[in-house]
Amino acid sequence: MSELPLSARDVEFLLYELLDVERLCEHPRFGEHGRESFDAMLGTARRIAEERFLPYHRKADEEGVKLVDGKVTPIPETKAAYDAAAEAGFLAAHHDEAVGGLQLPWVVTQAAFAHFKAGSVQLFSYHFLTIAAANMLATFGSEEQKALYLPRMLDGRFTGTMALTEPQAGSGLADLSTKATPSGDGSYRIKGAKIFTSCAEHELSENIIHMVLGRIEGAPQGTKGISLFLVPRYRLDRGGEPGEPNDVVMTGMLEKMGWHGNTSSPVNFGENDDCLGWLIGEPHRGLFYMFSMMNEARIGIGLGGAVLACCGYSASLAYARERPQGRLPSNKDPDSPPVAIVEHADIKRMLLAQKAYAEGSLALVLYAASLVDEQKTAPDAAARKRAGLLLDVLTPIVKSYPAEYGTLANSHAVQVLGGYGYTKDFPVEQYLRDNRLNAIHEGTTGIQALDLLGRKVGMEDGAAFTALATAIEDTIEEARGDNALGAMAGELADALECVKETTWALLAAKDGGEIDLALANATLYLDTLGQVVIAWTWLRQAVVAAARATGASGKNANFYAGKLQACRYIFRWELPKTGQQCALLAGLDATTLEMQDEWF
Secondary structure, eight states, X not given: OOOOSSOHHHHHIIIIIIXXXXXXXXXXXXXXXXXXXXXXXXXXXXXXXXXXXXXXXXXXXXXXXXXXXXXXXXXXXXXXXXXXXXXXXXXXXXXXXXXXXXXXXXXXXXXXXXXXXXXXXXXXXXXXXXXXXXXXXXXXXXXXXXXXXXXXXXXTSEEEEEXXXXXXXXXXXXXXXXXXXXXXXXXEEEEEEEEEEETOSOSSSSEEEEEEEEEEXXXXXXXXXXXXXXXXXXXXXXXXXXXXXXXXXXXXXXXXXXXXXXXXXXXXXXXXXXXEEEEOSSTTOHHHHHHHTHHHHHHHHHHHHHHHHHHHHHHHHHXXXXXXXXXXXXXXXXXXXXXXXXXXXXXXXXXXXXXXXXXXXXXXXXXXXXXXXXXXXXXXXXHHHHHHHHHHXXXXXXXXXXXXXXXXXXXXXXXXXXXXXXXXXXXXHHHHHHHHGGGTTTSOHHHHHHHIIIIITTHHHHHHHHHHHHHHHHHHHHHHTSTTTHHHHHHHHHHHHHHHHHHHHHHHHHHTTOHHHHHTTXXXXXXXXHHHHHHHHHHHHHHXXXXXXXXOOHHHHHHHHHHHHHHHHIIIIITTHHHHHHHHHHTTOOTTTTOOGGGO
């Protein structure tokens, strides 16, 4: 059995040394837990991932999903993987014990999910979507809806999807056209077409529950008229079991460059005017509900980007240690044996970049997951408010940095392997293809950028951005006391000050009416603030690593030294870019905005 390409030591470091998740057990909700139960769940996740997910990751990619006797069928091993994780309680892990959950902290749950995604991100997508749909139902559904559907989703009998995007509208939800007409009995007749719906049809479960955005007849146009509906593949009979089909039809399968183990497809609701849906929550509040759950969903996408980067790093590092080729430039003796390519400076550069991007991304994602827990369980209102503000402003970065830089890390992994990296003999080319989708999932990078600059940093008079700046400043002050880290603390302070000035300048331009110009380079702003945040994330790791390195020996000493060197890489190679980026942003550069269609 192959070993999972996710460092157990790094997960342990992030959870227990950096984030100190054991302190969560002081809260009554997590009082029955401790490190022993956390480690047990993580160990179970690793075992299932190694036995049921990892061996079939390549097979799922090569064989894909097929249409057999009119039924959509992934590779046979998908069912065993799905059932194994469901039966172990992972679909319900963070839910209340009252509904069959384990009441695990969200951060520990995400760390467990990281193992499944390292085994096969495409096979785990069936679980990921079910968890997201169940979370939405648990938060906003009626008591009747929760009683009918939630237990069956949490035990795996029903799976879930998100049916959001429409062919004519794309990410422009204001132009959504799916209609919902009241039936007179509390249900609505749903009619419309969705596209890019993942896992919309399969035979892994007894039923598929679609969370569908639609517009009730007579509702206002634009985003304020959107409602959310629960639309099952099969209607439930009086006993709550799947009955007759509900006029939900997957009309094709889109051929993707990655994630071949599940479908991405167009879906028609109500082709025969016989599709019933049930309103979740209040009318016209669908987009609010969707975005209320988006932080957690985008953390999940960020986790996928981080984990795939970790997998590529692990594979390319193993190859570099085993592959002899060439000699160091200083060695002119052709009779001397070749060295392993890990000894070459350029290979070290690419491996170190991968380590910095991958481990930095994983640390950032798990920190964001810990904020979800803090937002719900912190002992006082001020702490809960602060956690919510930090989560809001960080989420676009948590989603986009691992996707963008994780894909860059995977590109480096391919390059490390040279010609072999481009072949299917090694897994790195698949990691690269699979990760490329994460920059699109749950809102493209450009949409994250507009959300960050157009909404998040200015919300509540800049309260979220100020909370982030304060948190970064706290780490800077902590690091200043360490002789080895003091210089980096000063560099981060300078970069933060530059970003603060740039942020206020952009917000002033936006508030002054120059909205298009202020937001024209939002993606660059997202990258700039992302560089500062990832440098902060690494400095936080370095503070812990520097303290623990004293007296460490053997593998532990090497582990902490690697953390400190990766931090150094970020501060030498990445953070300095923010100076030029801030100058472009603060100058309201209009180069891209002024480009004309006819000039392309």
